[in-house]
Amino acid sequence: DVKVTQSSRYLVKRTGEKVFLECVQDMDHENMFWYRQDPGLGLRLIYFSYDVKMKEKGDIPEGYSVSREKKERFSLILESASTNQTSMYLCASSLTTRFYEQFFGPGTRLTVL
Amino acid sequence: QQQVKQSPQSLIVQKGGIPIINCAYENTAFDYFPWYQQFPGKGPALLIAIRPDVSEKKEGRFTISFNKSAKQFSLHIMDSQPGDSATYFCAASDFAGSNYKLTFGKGTLLTVNP
Numbered sequence: 521d522v523k524v525t526q527s528s529r530y531l532v533k534r535t536g537e538k539v540f541l542e543c544v545q546d547m548d549h550e551n552m553f554w555y556r557q558d559p560g561l562g563l564r565l566i567y568f569s570y571d572v573k574m575k576e577k578g579d580i581p582e583g584y585s586v587s588r589e590k591k592e593r594f595s596l597i598l599e600s601a602s603t604n605q606t607s608m609y610l611c612a613s614s615l616t617t618r619f620y621e622q623f624f625g626p627g628t629r630l631t632v633l
Numbered sequence: 634q635q636q637v638k639q640s641p642q643s644l645i646v647q648k649g650g651i652p653i654i655n656c657a658y659e660n661t662a663f664d665y666f667p668w669y670q671q672f673p674g675k676g677p678a679l680l681i682a683i684r685p686d687v688s689e690k691k692e693g694r695f696t697i698s699f700n701k702s703a704k705q706f707s708l709h710i711m712d713s714q715p716g717d718s719a720t721y722f723c724a725a726s727d728f729a730g731s732n733y734k735l736t737f738g739k740g741t742l743l744t745v746n747p
Contacts, residue, residue, distance in 0.1 A: 524676070551732060560642070562722060562739035563677070570732035578734065610676050619733035620665045620726050624676025 523547070524625035526611050532631045539598040541628050543611030552594035553612040553622060554578075554586060563610065569594055570616070601632045636660050637725050639738025646713055647746050654708045654741045656723035661704070663725035667735070668697065668708050671720045680721070681708075713745045 527542035545552065553568040555578075565578030567586040575586050583605060587595045594613075598605055608629050612622040638657045646652045656666075667682035683690045683697045683706065690697045694711040710717055723738040 553734070560739060562639075563737040565734060565736075568732070568734055574731070576729065576731060576734075579736075612676070616732065620667045620682050620724075620735070621679045622677075622735065624678065626674070626676055 524611055524613055524623050526609075526625040526628050528628050529626065530629045530631075532633065533598075533601050534633055535602060537598075537601050537632075539601050539630065539632075541596040541598075541609055541611075541630070543594045543596070543613075543625055544592055545594075545611075545613040545623070546592065547613060547615075547623065548591070549613035549623070550591075550616045551614045551619070551622075552588065553614075554584075554594065554596045555610045555612065556580070557608040557610055557627070566596065601630075603632050606630060606632045636736045637723060637738040639723050639741060641741060642739070643742040643744070645744045645746065648714060650713050650745070652710050652713055652717075652743055652745070654721055654723070654743070655705065656707065656738050657703075657705045658725050659704065660725070660727060660736075662727045663736075664728075665726040666697070666699065666706050667724050667726070668695075669722045669724060669737075671722065671740075677720075677722055710743075713743075715745045715747050718743055718745050 524545045554566045555563045569588040585597045611625040614622045668680045669677035670680045671677040696709045699706045724735045
Protein backbone atom coordinates (compact mmCIF):
# COMPACT_ATOMS: atom_id res chain seq x y z
CA ASP A 521 0.00 0.00 0.00
CA VAL A 522 1.46 3.33 -1.04
CA LYS A 523 2.15 5.72 1.75
CA VAL A 524 3.03 9.34 2.40
CA THR A 525 3.56 10.15 6.05
CA GLN A 526 3.90 13.51 7.73
CA SER A 527 5.72 13.96 11.01
CA SER A 528 2.86 15.56 12.95
CA ARG A 529 -0.91 15.78 12.61
CA TYR A 530 -1.13 18.86 14.81
CA LEU A 531 1.51 21.43 15.69
CA VAL A 532 1.33 24.64 17.73
CA LYS A 533 4.18 27.13 17.49
CA ARG A 534 4.92 30.69 18.58
CA THR A 535 5.47 33.64 16.25
CA GLY A 536 9.13 33.85 15.26
CA GLU A 537 9.90 30.18 15.89
CA LYS A 538 11.62 28.07 13.25
CA VAL A 539 9.33 25.24 12.20
CA PHE A 540 10.18 22.01 10.42
CA LEU A 541 7.54 19.88 8.72
CA GLU A 542 8.75 16.49 7.59
CA CYS A 543 7.35 14.27 4.86
CA VAL A 544 8.39 10.74 3.93
CA GLN A 545 7.17 8.60 1.01
CA ASP A 546 7.83 4.90 0.53
CA MET A 547 6.97 4.65 -3.17
CA ASP A 548 10.33 5.62 -4.70
CA HIS A 549 8.67 8.63 -6.33
CA GLU A 550 10.85 11.21 -8.04
CA ASN A 551 8.60 14.18 -7.34
CA MET A 552 7.51 15.63 -4.03
CA PHE A 553 5.32 18.63 -3.25
CA TRP A 554 4.27 20.86 -0.39
CA TYR A 555 0.86 22.55 -0.42
CA ARG A 556 -1.11 24.58 2.02
CA GLN A 557 -4.87 24.22 2.21
CA ASP A 558 -7.04 27.05 3.48
CA PRO A 559 -10.85 27.27 3.48
CA GLY A 560 -12.11 28.85 0.29
CA LEU A 561 -8.64 28.96 -1.26
CA GLY A 562 -8.17 25.31 -2.15
CA LEU A 563 -4.71 23.78 -2.47
CA ARG A 564 -1.85 26.14 -3.21
CA LEU A 565 1.59 24.91 -4.16
CA ILE A 566 4.44 26.17 -2.00
CA TYR A 567 7.46 24.27 -3.35
CA PHE A 568 8.16 21.10 -5.23
CA SER A 569 11.14 18.91 -5.96
CA TYR A 570 11.75 16.59 -8.90
CA ASP A 571 15.02 15.11 -7.67
CA VAL A 572 17.28 14.95 -4.66
CA LYS A 573 18.70 18.38 -3.81
CA MET A 574 16.55 20.01 -6.51
CA LYS A 575 13.70 22.38 -5.75
CA GLU A 576 11.32 24.65 -7.61
CA LYS A 577 9.19 27.49 -6.29
CA GLY A 578 5.47 27.02 -6.45
CA ASP A 579 2.84 29.73 -6.38
CA ILE A 580 3.33 30.92 -2.78
CA PRO A 581 6.97 30.31 -1.73
CA GLU A 582 7.41 33.47 0.33
CA GLY A 583 8.27 32.73 3.96
CA TYR A 584 9.10 29.08 3.26
CA SER A 585 12.10 27.02 2.27
CA VAL A 586 12.53 23.31 1.57
CA SER A 587 15.15 20.63 1.77
CA ARG A 588 15.45 17.30 -0.02
CA GLU A 589 18.59 15.45 0.98
CA LYS A 590 17.19 11.96 0.32
CA LYS A 591 14.76 10.79 -2.34
CA GLU A 592 12.12 9.68 0.15
CA ARG A 593 12.18 12.76 2.39
CA PHE A 594 11.05 16.33 1.73
CA SER A 595 11.09 18.95 4.46
CA LEU A 596 9.26 22.27 4.63
CA ILE A 597 10.87 24.97 6.76
CA LEU A 598 9.28 28.09 8.13
CA GLU A 599 12.30 30.21 9.06
CA SER A 600 10.32 32.57 11.29
CA ALA A 601 6.73 31.49 11.72
CA SER A 602 4.02 34.12 11.47
CA THR A 603 0.32 33.97 12.30
CA ASN A 604 -0.63 34.10 8.62
CA GLN A 605 1.12 30.77 8.18
CA THR A 606 -1.51 29.06 10.33
CA SER A 607 -2.89 26.48 7.92
CA MET A 608 -3.18 22.83 6.91
CA TYR A 609 0.00 21.67 5.20
CA LEU A 610 -0.16 18.76 2.80
CA CYS A 611 2.75 16.83 1.36
CA ALA A 612 2.41 14.81 -1.84
CA SER A 613 4.54 12.69 -4.14
CA SER A 614 4.27 11.40 -7.69
CA LEU A 615 6.02 9.47 -10.40
CA THR A 616 7.18 11.53 -13.36
CA THR A 617 5.49 9.04 -15.71
CA ARG A 618 2.14 9.56 -13.94
CA PHE A 619 2.61 13.20 -13.06
CA TYR A 620 -1.14 13.87 -12.73
CA GLU A 621 -1.50 11.34 -9.90
CA GLN A 622 -0.19 12.77 -6.68
CA PHE A 623 -0.36 10.78 -3.46
CA PHE A 624 -1.06 12.94 -0.45
CA GLY A 625 -0.22 12.58 3.20
CA PRO A 626 -2.87 13.19 5.89
CA GLY A 627 -1.72 16.76 6.50
CA THR A 628 -0.28 18.75 9.39
CA ARG A 629 -2.53 21.33 11.03
CA LEU A 630 -0.14 24.12 12.06
CA THR A 631 -1.26 26.86 14.40
CA VAL A 632 1.05 29.84 14.94
CA LEU A 633 0.20 31.88 18.02
CA GLN B 634 -3.94 34.51 -9.77
CA GLN B 635 -6.49 31.74 -10.01
CA GLN B 636 -5.83 29.73 -13.13
CA VAL B 637 -8.52 27.10 -12.62
CA LYS B 638 -11.96 28.40 -11.67
CA GLN B 639 -14.25 25.88 -9.98
CA SER B 640 -17.95 26.14 -9.22
CA PRO B 641 -20.06 25.82 -7.23
CA GLN B 642 -18.33 26.27 -3.90
CA SER B 643 -20.82 23.90 -2.26
CA LEU B 644 -23.54 21.57 -3.46
CA ILE B 645 -26.28 19.61 -1.72
CA VAL B 646 -28.15 16.81 -3.48
CA GLN B 647 -30.43 13.96 -2.52
CA LYS B 648 -29.32 10.36 -2.79
CA GLY B 649 -29.62 9.24 -6.40
CA GLY B 650 -29.19 12.76 -7.76
CA ILE B 651 -26.52 13.78 -10.28
CA PRO B 652 -24.29 16.51 -8.90
CA ILE B 653 -22.29 18.42 -11.50
CA ILE B 654 -19.13 20.36 -10.71
CA ASN B 655 -17.68 22.71 -13.30
CA CYS B 656 -14.19 24.02 -13.95
CA ALA B 657 -12.79 26.52 -16.42
CA TYR B 658 -9.25 27.47 -17.33
CA GLU B 659 -7.42 30.03 -19.45
CA ASN B 660 -3.93 28.58 -19.81
CA THR B 661 -3.80 26.62 -23.07
CA ALA B 662 -0.54 25.02 -21.93
CA PHE B 663 -2.48 22.85 -19.49
CA ASP B 664 -2.26 19.29 -20.78
CA TYR B 665 -3.96 16.96 -18.30
CA PHE B 666 -7.01 17.42 -16.12
CA PRO B 667 -7.41 15.28 -12.99
CA TRP B 668 -10.10 15.37 -10.33
CA TYR B 669 -9.35 14.71 -6.69
CA GLN B 670 -11.64 13.65 -3.86
CA GLN B 671 -10.95 14.56 -0.24
CA PHE B 672 -12.72 13.16 2.82
CA PRO B 673 -12.52 14.98 6.17
CA GLY B 674 -9.23 14.36 7.94
CA LYS B 675 -7.60 12.83 4.86
CA GLY B 676 -5.44 14.09 2.05
CA PRO B 677 -6.94 14.36 -1.44
CA ALA B 678 -6.85 11.27 -3.65
CA LEU B 679 -7.00 10.98 -7.43
CA LEU B 680 -10.51 10.13 -8.61
CA ILE B 681 -10.35 10.32 -12.40
CA ALA B 682 -8.29 12.17 -15.02
CA ILE B 683 -8.70 13.15 -18.67
CA ARG B 684 -6.46 14.23 -21.52
CA PRO B 685 -7.55 17.22 -23.65
CA ASP B 686 -7.93 15.09 -26.80
CA VAL B 687 -10.75 13.10 -25.18
CA SER B 688 -14.24 14.58 -24.79
CA GLU B 689 -15.54 12.22 -22.13
CA LYS B 690 -14.23 9.63 -19.71
CA LYS B 691 -16.20 7.36 -17.39
CA GLU B 692 -15.02 5.39 -14.39
CA GLY B 693 -17.85 3.72 -12.55
CA ARG B 694 -20.35 6.38 -11.51
CA PHE B 695 -17.93 9.25 -12.21
CA THR B 696 -17.76 10.96 -15.60
CA ILE B 697 -15.58 13.81 -16.82
CA SER B 698 -16.81 15.86 -19.75
CA PHE B 699 -14.22 18.01 -21.51
CA ASN B 700 -14.82 20.90 -23.91
CA LYS B 701 -11.46 22.00 -25.29
CA SER B 702 -12.78 24.90 -27.37
CA ALA B 703 -14.60 26.38 -24.39
CA LYS B 704 -11.73 25.52 -22.04
CA GLN B 705 -14.15 23.92 -19.61
CA PHE B 706 -14.49 20.53 -17.98
CA SER B 707 -16.92 19.06 -15.53
CA LEU B 708 -17.44 16.13 -13.18
CA HIS B 709 -20.76 14.28 -13.05
CA ILE B 710 -21.55 11.76 -10.33
CA MET B 711 -24.31 9.36 -11.35
CA ASP B 712 -26.63 7.85 -8.74
CA SER B 713 -24.89 9.77 -5.96
CA GLN B 714 -24.63 8.16 -2.55
CA PRO B 715 -24.09 9.59 0.96
CA GLY B 716 -20.60 8.05 0.86
CA ASP B 717 -19.77 10.43 -2.01
CA SER B 718 -20.02 13.37 0.41
CA ALA B 719 -16.57 14.94 0.22
CA THR B 720 -14.69 17.91 -1.16
CA TYR B 721 -13.87 17.65 -4.85
CA PHE B 722 -11.02 19.49 -6.54
CA CYS B 723 -10.43 19.86 -10.24
CA ALA B 724 -6.86 20.41 -11.35
CA ALA B 725 -4.79 21.05 -14.44
CA SER B 726 -1.19 20.15 -15.13
CA ASP B 727 1.50 21.99 -17.00
CA PHE B 728 5.23 21.75 -17.39
CA ALA B 729 6.77 24.38 -15.11
CA GLY B 730 10.50 24.99 -15.07
CA SER B 731 11.79 21.46 -15.08
CA ASN B 732 8.81 19.24 -14.35
CA TYR B 733 5.06 18.95 -14.21
CA LYS B 734 2.96 20.57 -11.52
CA LEU B 735 -0.75 20.72 -10.78
CA THR B 736 -2.86 23.83 -10.33
CA PHE B 737 -5.98 23.13 -8.28
CA GLY B 738 -9.39 24.75 -8.24
CA LYS B 739 -10.70 26.01 -4.93
CA GLY B 740 -12.83 22.95 -4.29
CA THR B 741 -16.51 22.01 -4.05
CA LEU B 742 -17.99 20.65 -0.85
CA LEU B 743 -20.55 18.03 -1.88
CA THR B 744 -23.18 16.79 0.55
CA VAL B 745 -25.40 13.88 -0.50
CA ASN B 746 -28.39 13.53 1.79
CA PRO B 747 -29.87 10.07 2.41
